[in-house]
Amino acid sequence: MNDSLPGxxxxxxxxxxxxxxxxxxxxxxxxxxxxxxxxxxxxxSRVWDHSGRTYLDFxxxxxxxxxxxxxxxxxxxxxxQAKTLTTVAPATANLTRGKAAKRIVDKxxxxxxxxxxxxxxxxxxxxAIRMARLHTGRDTVLSTYRSYHGNTGAAIVATGDxxxxxxxxARGHVHFFGPYLYRSDFWATTPExxxxxxxxxxxxxxxxxxxxxxxxxxxxxxxGTAGILVPPPGYLAGVRALCDRYGIMLILDEVMAGFGRTxxxxxxxxxxxxxxxxxxxxxxxxxxxPTGGVIISDAIxxxxxxxxxxxxxxxxxxxxxxxxxxxxLDAMEREGIVENAARIGSDVLAPGLAALQxxxxxxxxxxxxxxxxxxxxxxxxxxxxxxxxAVMGRIKSELLxxxxxxxxxxxxxxxxxxxxVTDDEVAEALAIYDEVLSLxxx
Numbered sequence: 142m143n144d145s146l147p148g149x150x151x152x153x154x155x156x157x158x159x160x161x162x163x164x165x166x167x168x169x170x171x172x173x174x175x176x177x178x179x180x181x182x183x184x185x186s187r188v189w190d191h192s193g194r195t196y197l198d199f200x201x202x203x204x205x206x207x208x209x210x211x212x213x214x215x216x217x218x219x220x221x222q223a224k225t226l227t228t229v230a231p232a233t234a235n236l237t238r239g240k241a242a243k244r245i246v247d248k249x250x251x252x253x254x255x256x257x258x259x260x261x262x263x264x265x266x267x268x269a270i271r272m273a274r275l276h277t278g279r280d281t282v283l284s285t286y287r288s289y290h291g292n293t294g295a296a297i298v299a300t301g302d303x304x305x306x307x308x309x310x311a312r313g314h315v316h317f318f319g320p321y322l323y324r325s326d327f328w329a330t331t332p333e334x335x336x337x338x339x340x341x342x343x344x345x346x347x348x349x350x351x352x353x354x355x356x357x358x359x360x361x362x363x364x365g366t367a368g369i370l371v372p373p374p375g376y377l378a379g380v381r382a383l384c385d386r387y388g389i390m391l392i393l394d395e396v397m398a399g400f401g402r403t404x405x406x407x408x409x410x411x412x413x414x415x416x417x418x419x420x421x422x423x424x425x426x427x428x429x430x431p432t433g434g435v436i437i438s439d440a441i442x443x444x445x446x447x448x449x450x451x452x453x454x455x456x457x458x459x460x461x462x463x464x465x466x467x468x469x470l471d472a473m474e475r476e477g478i479v480e481n482a483a484r485i486g487s488d489v490l491a492p493g494l495a496a497l498q499x500x501x502x503x504x505x506x507x508x509x510x511x512x513x514x515x516x517x518x519x520x521x522x523x524x525x526x527x528x529x530x531a532v533m534g535r536i537k538s539e540l541l542x543x544x545x546x547x548x549x550x551x552x553x554x555x556x557x558x559x560x561x562v563t564d565d566e567v568a569e570a571l572a573i574y575d576e577v578l579s580l581x582x583x
């Protein structure tokens with residue numbers, strides 16, 4: 142097979158699938174039955190295959206393409222940097238890296254002035270855990286059962302869902318239940334009860350594990366893959382207070398929720414809470430080049446003024462990634478992209494999704510902020526029984542057949558378009574959701 146020969150669109154799509162199935166090993170998948178969708182190009186909120194079939198991307202791929210596909214400012218920043226210097230060792234000083242770090246800390250709360258750059262969100266969480274342990278001299282990390290923090294040693298064990306179970310090789314991890322009023326573990330009936338009881342549960346876990354052994358509580362500000370679980374009033378502030386009471390570091394994972402996704406630069410800004418360490422990736426440059434990092438509070442950063450930090454990565458602060466961060470953040474600022482996400486959320490998605498819920502009994506709950514929403518689908522609204530995997534499979538197939546690229550997880554449709562999505566594109570997607578949910582799915 143000569144894969145260098147040009148061909149028609151359908152031939153290129155077929156070649157892409159053939160090469161993929163022959164040589165690519167996919168994440169989180171049994172390999173034999175895979176039928177991957179071909180994506181050849183994109184612009185804004187749309188992607189297409191080689192044959193020219195176009196999809197409205199309401200997945201943002203892995204909820205990371207916040208600025209949209211192929212934004213010219215980010216492409217130009219990468220291109221110009223590639224002409225100057227494509228790579229450099231992390232021990233050097235590089236102007237592009239310094240500018241990127243400055244752009245990031247300018248968005249962070251007061252008292253954050255240093256960034257440790259990583260290759261993505263998982264190793265950002267790894268290094269935040271390392272910093273918290275070194276700072277406190279303690280070992281244990283608490284995180285919720287409904288969470289995802291990445292697929293590396295400590296990050297996957299900090300993850301609460303099933304994916305940690307075959308991978309539990311890291312030490313010192315304990316899980317607890319976070320708030321989730323729709324399926325409350327605390328018999329709560331109001332957001333205030335859920336917050337109060339979840340915080341009481343967390344404090345009992347801290348006390349039972351021995352507060353003097355706990356280095357950090359690691360939380361997604363808004364759990365993403367676990368269900369876009371918007372915290373109830375007072376919860377994050379209550380966790381901050383517990384951390385202060387027991388000398389525990391608060392790490393807020395902003396990998397998915399950060400940089401515009403919720404209509405804020407950081408999701409925790411909705412709740413007027415400041416952590417000790419902030420992890421990020423995805424939206425900081427919309428994934429154009431792999432990157433991530435830890436934004437470090439001054440109190441923790443100063444630990445390493447005269448003590449060696451025992452961590453590093455060959456590609457930490459890679460120049461092409463740093464250029465993409467500058468290009469992305471500058472464009473987001475200049476074009477009001479974060480503000481657009483906030484407006485779309487409050488004025489378009491919130492009422493539009495509420496109308497869908499009122500019309501379709503299969504929607505048990507709608508929740509979210511900005512361009513970060515979930516439709517929780519149920520077989521019965523009274524019992525709240527989740528719809529089956531077969532139903533979700535059919536929903537995915539029907540959405541794709543109508544040229545909408547969805548993000549589906551468990552019994553939920555996550556409505557997560559790019560932050561640059563327009564009112565008309567949201568209306569188009571809502572019409573497609575409406576049409577599919579009107580089918581006899583159960």
